[in-house]
Amino acid sequence: MNVVKISFIVLLAAIIAATNSCSSKNCPPKDKSASKENVQAGDGKMKDKVVMTDDQLRKKLTPEQYRITQKCGTELPFTGKYYNFKGKGKYVCVACGKELFHSDTKYDSGSGWPSFYEPADSNDIQLLKDTSLGITRTEVRCAHCAAHLGHVFNDGPPPTGLRFCINSAALKFIPDPNVPDQNIPDPNDK
Numbered sequence: 001m002n003v004v005k006i007s008f009i010v011l012l013a014a015i016i017a018a019t020n021s022c023s024s025k026n027c028p029p030k031d032k033s034a035s036k037e038n039v040q041a042g043d044g045k046m047k048d049k050v051v052m053t054d055d056q057l058r059k060k061l062t063p064e065q066y067r068i069t070q071k072c073g074t075e076l077p078f079t080g081k082y083y084n085f086k087g088k089g090k091y092v093c094v095a096c097g098k099e100l101f102h103s104d105t106k107y108d109s110g111s112g113w114p115s116f117y118e119p120a121d122s123n124d125i126q127l128l129k130d131t132s133l134g135i136t137r138t139e140v141r142c143a144h145c146a147a148h149l150g151h152v153f154n155d156g157p158p159p160t161g162l163r164f165c166i167n168s169a170a171l172k173f174i175p176d177p178n179v180p181d182q183n184i185p186d187p188n189d190k
Contacts, residue, residue, distance in 0.1 A: 050096040050145040057095065065094050068169045069147035072132075072139075077112025080168025081185040084108075088182065089175040090120065091166075096145035098124055100171070101164065109156070109163050114171065116164040117156045127152065140164060 052060070057070055067073040077083075082091070091101040091114075101116040109115035119125045123143065130139040130151065140149045149170045156163035175182050 048144060050098075052095070052145065061094065062169070065169045068167045069095050069149070072148040073167075074150075075113070075167050075169055080113060082114040082168040082171060082173060083112055085114070085173070085185060087173060087175055087184055088179040089173055091116075091171040091173055093142040093145060093147055093149070094170055094172045095147040096142060097172070098142060098144045099174075100124055100142065100149070101166070103176075107157060109165065111163070111165055113150065113165045114168055115156070116166065117158075117160045117162055119164065125149070140166065 054070075058066055061069065064073075064075070068075060086103075086106075088103045090099050090103065091106075092099050099120045102120050105116045105118050105120075107115055107117060126141040126143040126146070128139045128141065130137045138152045140152050141147060142149060147170060148167075150164065150166035153163045153165060154161060173184060175184055
């Protein structure tokens with residue numbers, strides 16, 4: 001690695017560690033009770049919205065998964081279990097299990113986070129304005145449970161030109177049963 005790349009990574013890690021989350025006003029709202037309700041999605045169809053209590057989420061998620069999905073945290077680049085993973089299958093929300101991305105749309109962006117050029121279904125993600133670092137970015141959340149996933153940028157490959165930069169800790173990989181012998185990361189690893 002050259003000195004410029006190492007310096008950039010160190011600077012990026014310092015920025016992430018210093019900010020470590022989206023602004024608190026952007027973090028998913030907390031409801032007092034667990035429920036499942038129907039909400040209208042962008043395509044006009046009804047979607048299930050999953051609401052879990054804070055206690056339920058803390059029991060279900062690791063501390064790192066909770067910090068990222070519920071407190072709008074970010075994992076350090078090149079540290080997540082899926083950033084360099086090449087398995088075939090789907091990526092679901094770690095909090096509610098809804099399918100969000102497919103391995104066919106995953107690519108190596110060089111950013112250090114799992115990157116996808118499109119979601120499995122655009123109605124299953126929610127995009128929000130995020131100005132927490134003093135710049136305007138677009139936050140990506142699960143549309144079903146409001147879990148923070150990461151951010152999307154307009155510097156991705158064709159056909160969409162998008163880069164969904166998603167935290168590994170916000171995802172769970174479900175392997176394609178028709179593809180044998182995939183070296184799948186342990187779901188208990190951070």
